[in-house]
Amino acid sequence: MTNTRPTAPDGGGPAREPADSRPLRPAADDGARTPSGADGEARTGGNLDPAGGHPRPAAGLDARLVVDRPAFRLDITLTAAPGDVVALLGPNGAGKTTALRALAGLTPLTDGHLRLDGTSLEDTPTESRPVGVVFQDYLLFPHLSALDNVAFGPRCRGAGKAEARAQAAAWLERMGLAGHAGAKPRRLSGGQAQRVALARALATRPRLLLLDEPLAALDARTRLEVRAQLRRHLAEFEAVSVLVTHDPLDAMVLADRLVVVEHGRVVQEGTPTDIARRPRTDYIAQLVGLNLYRGQAAGHTVRLHAGPAITTTEELSGPVFVAFPPSAVTLFRDRPSGASARNLWHCEVAGLETQGDQIRAALTGDLPLAADLTTVAAAELDLHPGASVWATVKATQTHAYPA
The missing domain is CATH 3.40.50.300 (P-loop containing nucleotide triphosphate hydrolases)
Structure with missing residues (x-):
């Protein structure tokens, strides 16, 4: 029966469901779900509801x-x-x-x-x-x-x-x-x-x-x-x-x-x-909290379709996605002279949002991205909308995969 919008019960209804309908199985001790097919076979036995019933094979x-x-x-x-x-x-x-x-x-x-x-x-x-x-x-x-x-x-x-x-x-x-x-x-x-x-x-x-x-x-x-x-x-x-x-x-x-x-x-x-590891659209990337870009890979360098290049640890060729978390971004007010990160972009703060004990900065400029930093770091950098910053991301903190 489909439980659509309820109407007042009248004590009647269609004929009783066949007794071979299969309900819940007994609860596992640890509450963990057993993946279907984990033992190489469909689960078909011993699955009774609290009021009784009989198991049957099911195809899903x-x-x-x-x-x-x-x-x-x-x-x-x-x-x-x-x-x-x-x-x-x-x-x-x-x-x-x-x-x-x-x-x-x-x-x-x-x-x-x-x-x-x-x-x-x-x-x-x-x-x-x-x-x-x-x-x-x-x-x-x-x-x-x-x-x-x-x-x-x-x-x-x-x-x-x-x-x-x-x-x-x-x-x-x-x-x-x-x-x-x-x-x-x-x-x-x-x-x-x-x-x-x-x-x-x-x-x-x-x-x-x-x-x-x-x-x-x-x-x-x-x-x-x-x-x-x-x-x-x-x-x-x-x-x-x-x-x-x-x-x-x-x-x-x-x-x-x-x-x-x-x-x-x-x-x-x-x-x-x-x-979560390999989002393929901007919507999914936002859901899982990643910066996501698409470009053309040649070795360890990915040239974005609209923007600069990103250096990655993966060596790939052809269309790829590149993703990294906002926490991987380090911000500086002045261009860092001794930074080891190969990925360095000049950006501007477009907005700031408090997320728990962190601040998320939305950046525009060479590469639009999101960066997470502590409230103390945001205060020390004197971040505010319109502030000029330099953003770096280490190649080891990026993840590239075929598009």
């Missing part, structure tokens, strides 16, 4: 999502094995939400395909799809208790009231909310409401779990705690999870694989480590 998600709209076209491919958590990242208007709605059956495909566990879903009614959704604002029934909110899914699948409430109680206990079963949503904290919404989505035993900015409604302190809890619950989920988020930290912590979407297309995908 295989989708090409094509949605045409005036002045916009989404065309992306998504694949994921059972147990994978995939994060969709991208700027506003990139197509992330459209992709999520297409997976849920809320937005029809113009072209492409959507297969889950080998079954085509393009013509399957939204309410009949084995898909659970956790919305950004959770959409809990305000007039129902936490227990009855979670029981709503099993009730719609044909479970009797007592059975549905028993399943819901098991899920709330798993989420650490047994003591809040009788509470209405208005009496729950943001983190508690998020876990109730997650329990409601999982109570239908979905084969695909969709999470739309699941932590966006939380304050910074609560977000840290709930992120850790959500990571544990996703690590236990045996089917496919797709997460949409604007927060790179949420994506890095929660996902096994990142898919970056810009202008309706996938521009890069890979593990969080791969993406």
Whole structure:
């Protein structure tokens, strides 16, 4: 069942879900996620939910999502094995939400395909799809208790009231909310409401779990705690999870694989480590906090398409990217005479921003870049917008890779 915007439960619903739908596996002792296929085989056995169920083989998600709209076209491919958590990242208007709605059956495909566990879903009614959704604002029934909110899914699948409430109680206990079963949503904290919404989505035993900015409604302190809890619950989920988020930290912590979407297309995908180490667009570089440039390499020298040359430790040839962190940049007010760094550029301070106990300087000039320095260093250099500075970066602190 797709958990779309709730309507008041009436005690009825479609026929009960077949007993072979596979839910969460028992929690690992350390809460760490086991990568799918780590043992060379699909994970298929011993995966029961708190209320019971039977395991079955699963093939995961295989989708090409094509949605045409005036002045916009989404065309992306998504694949994921059972147990994978995939994060969709991208700027506003990139197509992330459209992709999520297409997976849920809320937005029809113009072209492409959507297969889950080998079954085509393009013509399957939204309410009949084995898909659970956790919305950004959770959409809990305000007039129902936490227990009855979670029981709503099993009730719609044909479970009797007592059975549905028993399943819901098991899920709330798993989420650490047994003591809040009788509470209405208005009496729950943001983190508690998020876990109730997650329990409601999982109570239908979905084969695909969709999470739309699941932590966006939380304050910074609560977000840290709930992120850790959500990571544990996703690590236990045996089917496919797709997460949409604007927060790179949420994506890095929660996902096994990142898919970056810009202008309706996938521009890069890979593990969080791969993406962070080798960004391929300015958007991704900003997400992971790197200065990124593109140029032509000849040996250890990269001539930028619009700008100076950068000396690197890698010896390459042809089109390349060059990246380095803002922390690798050293600033001087006067041209350094004895600097060992081969990379030296004359710049001007365009802006200053406080980031925790550091100052990030945005520089223009020979090479537009960002530089991080301590507040003490910024004061000693008397940095201010318009100040003239020299920036250096050691070749050993750059990273070049094929474009």
